[in-house]
Amino acid sequence: MRYKTNPIDRTYFADEPAEDFNVIGSVVQRSDALGHVTGRTTFFEDLSPPDLLHVKMHRSTRHHARILGVDLTDALAVPGVVRILTHADIPNNVFTPLKLIGVQPDDEPVLAEGKVRYLGEPICAVVAETEAAAYEGAARVRVDYEELPAVLDVEEALAEGAPIVNEYHGNNYFTYEGHHCRRIRFGDVESAFAAADHVFEWRYQSAPIEHAPTETTGCIVVPQPDGRLRIHSDTQACFFTLDNTALILGTPFNKLRIVGGTVGGGFGGKVDIAVEPVACVAAMLTRQPVKYVYSRYEEMQVSSPRAAERIYIKDAVMADGRITGRKITLYVDAGAYSRHSPYGTTKAAAHLPGPYSIPNVWADCHCVFTNRTPSSAMRGFGVTIGDFALESQMDRIARELSMDPLRLRLINAYRDGDMKAHRKVAEGTALVEVIQKAAEMVGHELPAEYRQMSSMDRASMDREGR
Amino acid sequence: MAKLRGRGYASVNYPTGMNLGGDPSQALIHATTTGTFVVSLSSVDLGQGLKTVVAQCAAETLGLPMENILVDTADTDTGPHCMGTFASRGTHRVGNAVIMAAAEAREVMLAVAAEELEVDAGDLETDGTGYIQVKGAEEKRVHITDLALAAHFTHGRTISGRGIFLKEKNDPVPETGEMDPDSCQAHACTVAVVEVDDETGVVEVLEMHNAYEIGRALNPAMVAQQVEGGAWMGMSHALFESTEPYYPTRDHGPGDFNEYLMPGPADIPMYHNAILERPAGNGPFGAKGIGEMTANAPIPAIANAIFDACGVRLDTMPFTPERVLRGLDELRGNHH
Numbered sequence: 001m002r003y004k005t006n007p008i009d010r011t012y013f014a015d016e017p018a019e020d021f022n023v024i025g026s027v028v029q030r031s032d033a034l035g036h037v038t039g040r041t042t043f044f045e046d047l048s049p050p051d052l053l054h055v056k057m058h059r060s061t062r063h064h065a066r067i068l069g070v071d072l073t074d075a076l077a078v079p080g081v082v083r084i085l086t087h088a089d090i091p092n093n094v095f096t097p098l099k100l101i102g103v104q105p106d107d108e109p110v111l112a113e114g115k116v117r118y119l120g121e122p123i124c125a126v127v128a129e130t131e132a133a134a135y136e137g138a139a140r141v142r143v144d145y146e147e148l149p150a151v152l153d154v155e156e157a158l159a160e161g162a163p164i165v166n167e168y169h170g171n172n173y174f175t176y177e178g179h180h181c182r183r184i185r186f187g188d189v190e191s192a193f194a195a196a197d198h199v200f201e202w203r204y205q206s207a208p209i210e211h212a213p214t215e216t217t218g219c220i221v222v223p224q225p226d227g228r229l230r231i232h233s234d235t236q237a238c239f240f241t242l243d244n245t246a247l248i249l250g251t252p253f254n255k256l257r258i259v260g261g262t263v264g265g266g267f268g269g270k271v272d273i274a275v276e277p278v279a280c281v282a283a284m285l286t287r288q289p290v291k292y293v294y295s296r297y298e299e300m301q302v303s304s305p306r307a308a309e310r311i312y313i314k315d316a317v318m319a320d321g322r323i324t325g326r327k328i329t330l331y332v333d334a335g336a337y338s339r340h341s342p343y344g345t346t347k348a349a350a351h352l353p354g355p356y357s358i359p360n361v362w363a364d365c366h367c368v369f370t371n372r373t374p375s376s377a378m379r380g381f382g383v384t385i386g387d388f389a390l391e392s393q394m395d396r397i398a399r400e401l402s403m404d405p406l407r408l409r410l411i412n413a414y415r416d417g418d419m420k421a422h423r424k425v426a427e428g429t430a431l432v433e434v435i436q437k438a439a440e441m442v443g444h445e446l447p448a449e450y451r452q453m454s455s456m457d458r459a460s461m462d463r464e465g466r
Numbered sequence: 467m468a469k470l471r472g473r474g475y476a477s478v479n480y481p482t483g484m485n486l487g488g489d490p491s492q493a494l495i496h497a498t499t500t501g502t503f504v505v506s507l508s509s510v511d512l513g514q515g516l517k518t519v520v521a522q523c524a525a526e527t528l529g530l531p532m533e534n535i536l537v538d539t540a541d542t543d544t545g546p547h548c549m550g551t552f553a554s555r556g557t558h559r560v561g562n563a564v565i566m567a568a569a570e571a572r573e574v575m576l577a578v579a580a581e582e583l584e585v586d587a588g589d590l591e592t593d594g595t596g597y598i599q600v601k602g603a604e605e606k607r608v609h610i611t612d613l614a615l616a617a618h619f620t621h622g623r624t625i626s627g628r629g630i631f632l633k634e635k636n637d638p639v640p641e642t643g644e645m646d647p648d649s650c651q652a653h654a655c656t657v658a659v660v661e662v663d664d665e666t667g668v669v670e671v672l673e674m675h676n677a678y679e680i681g682r683a684l685n686p687a688m689v690a691q692q693v694e695g696g697a698w699m700g701m702s703h704a705l706f707e708s709t710e711p712y713y714p715t716r717d718h719g720p721g722d723f724n725e726y727l728m729p730g731p732a733d734i735p736m737y738h739n740a741i742l743e744r745p746a747g748n749g750p751f752g753a754k755g756i757g758e759m760t761a762n763a764p765i766p767a768i769a770n771a772i773f774d775a776c777g778v779r780l781d782t783m784p785f786t787p788e789r790v791l792r793g794l795d796e797l798r799g800n801h802h
């Protein structure tokens with residue numbers, strides 16, 4: 001099924017050369033649509049190899065505690081429990097997923113070692129013949145804790161004397177090449193504040209958000225006759241998972257094979273290396289197929305959420321609406337471990353100060369460790385919550401100046417050739433045009449000089465808009 | 467007690483890819499003797515339609531119908547390397563790799579057709595239905611099914627191609643933050659129309675107008691699905707969702723979908739979408755990645771619409787009835 005529709009508004013960017021495509025620009029039915037809506041698509045859990053074992057995790061009941069002892073006696077006595085894994089069974093227990101692109105230090109144990117740093121942290125993996133026996137075994141593991149002070153707020157975590165969350169870092173922040181945060185330094189914001197007609201400063205806050213995929217995170221590992229492991233996984237990144245898992249197992253990379261590609265929703269949650277290493281170790285030790293899949297509760301409360309962020313934005317604004325300086329302090333709540341948050345924090349820095357040309361920008365973007373479920377990648381991380389703050393800020397400035405909120409944005413919108421705060425020259429910009437189009441869609445009237453603005457012509461704005 | 471209506475705006479940009487560690491993806495393509503081209507990848511389709519879009523890129527480049535393309539993914543034993551599906555990179559990186567592979571395969575296909583038809587390869591063209599024909603003499607032609615057989619049994623040629631896209635590693639300058647993290651930027655402006663019930667604090671989104679500039683709409687129906695699906699997620703983030711509703715304390719965390727609420731069918735507003743195209747020089751047929759960004763503009767647009775409706779400025783997500791009511795109480799001077 002293929003047909004042409006014409007939803008593209010070509011009155012904008014009309015100078016772009018017309019292209020005569022055969023298939024591109026046509027509506028082609030999604031290749032897996034029929035399988036999905038008729039229930040015939042095969043997901044990893046549809047596999048049921050003989051002698052399949054099940055893994056369930058015993059998890060921390062504390063935010064932050066020393067582990068004094070782990071008693072497996074009752075758990076091992078549960079009929080059907082085959083084996084219980086602890087950190088001693090994991091060849092390279094401490095890792096960080098972005099070591100593949102050079103991010104260090106390794107800061108997260110696959111299974112807790114000596115202490116726990118968040119509620120729900122995995123301590124021992126119970127391998128059993130049935131899912132029920134695995135749950136029963138996990139419930140009967142007894143852990144003796146010595147409670148430690150926990151810190152759950154990003155600014156409290158950075159205050160002097162706060163308990164250290166993650167000793168591998170030594171501080172409650174990720175260190176960027178010797179700096180305590182990812183920095184943007186462009187122009188001189190303090191002079192901009194001194195010369196501004198108005199200075200506005202507001203604070204924004206979000207809370208952790210769940211990816212909520214229909215299919216929870218999981219895998220089935222099937223040992224092969226040649227000694228290799230075939231991993232059926234719903235990972236979003238096959239080789240990324242393979243490489244990290246091999247490093248944790250201490251095996252050659254080609255001992256592992258990932259079979260995936262059909263995923264019931266990802267949104268970033270399935271880029272973590274959450275289930276494959278433990279399932280592989282269990283399969284290697286038992287020489288049987290092993291399934292480890294998150295329950296919905298684990299998906300909600302244990303798997304990485306979207307990071308909570310706290311953002312302070314201080315703007316220097318002229319009476320005509322020009323924003324001449326923007327100072328941003330961002331705290332990304334990474335939880336107890338790095339995972340992908342150091343990267344997301346850098347992505348946030350590159351996004352600042354939003355799609356506007358502001359001549360003076362200062363940003364300190366902190367990736368902060370707290371005693372909570374580690375956050376990680378999620379659809380647009382570093383940007384989504386930033387946009388909430390930036391665009392709320394724009395609305396508030398417009399209200400303060402009694403200005404049309406779209407005109408305020410058009411005056412400040414970045415254009416081709418503008419130098420962004422991270423010193424990359426803007427090209428292919430189109431903020432002006434999407435604003436013009438949105439105004440047209442809702443009947444929001446703009447004066448002629450605003451309708452004539454163009455992303456390709458900064459002079460038109462300097463001439464007419466300012 | 468009243469239902470108060472308001473309108474809010476938000477305009478955003480979003481980067482395609484995030485390459486601080488280097489960002490490659492590969493594709494291989496070969497014709498079987500049936501004339502079907504198999505695109506081999508290790509890339510993951512999360513349900514967003516990556517397999518469909520890259521098949522379109524292969525068909526367009528080869529000049530063949532969609533029916534002649536199969537996508538085989540994602541097996542690390544048989545598919546070449548892909549970094550993964552994240553950072554709005556799939557369509558851009560994998561699409562480019564597939565175009566490069568298909569272009570190489572097309573060149574071989576035309577060379578073999580030139581041998582078969584005893585003409586110069588430069589005089590050949592594809593008609594989009596499966597034939598390779600001589601320009602200006604269309605009766606002189608060969609169908610890809612026959613050509614693929616002849617390539618194998620007569621000419622001893624493989625019709626295949628290799629492709630890779632690599633955005634090279636870039637390290638930020640620690641002092642200034644100077645960096646080159648992405649390949650291009652897509653743009654959006656969302657207008658949300660909401661109704662706030664000043665008795666219950668419930669916010670209903672009535673309309674969402676989305677203007678997007680995305681480089682090139684490779685598959686306009688799937689673009690609309692991304693825009694509307696993302697707008698739903700943005701609305702859900704704005705009004706409903708958190709695993710820790712009393713952050714930073716961890717109490718009352720929901721454990722399933724009975725406790726973790728999201729918008730149902732009756733909560734979905736009227737969507738009005740417009741798509742603009744300003745092709746990116748480095749994008750596959752000019753396309754930019756919009757997978758992630760579609761959830762972003764709706765959140766502040768709704769926050770701004772709530773302010774427009776009732777004067778309550780919500781600076782903390784999500785915008786629950788409790789927060790709306792507390793804001794209204796504060797405006798009325800009622801402090802509890």
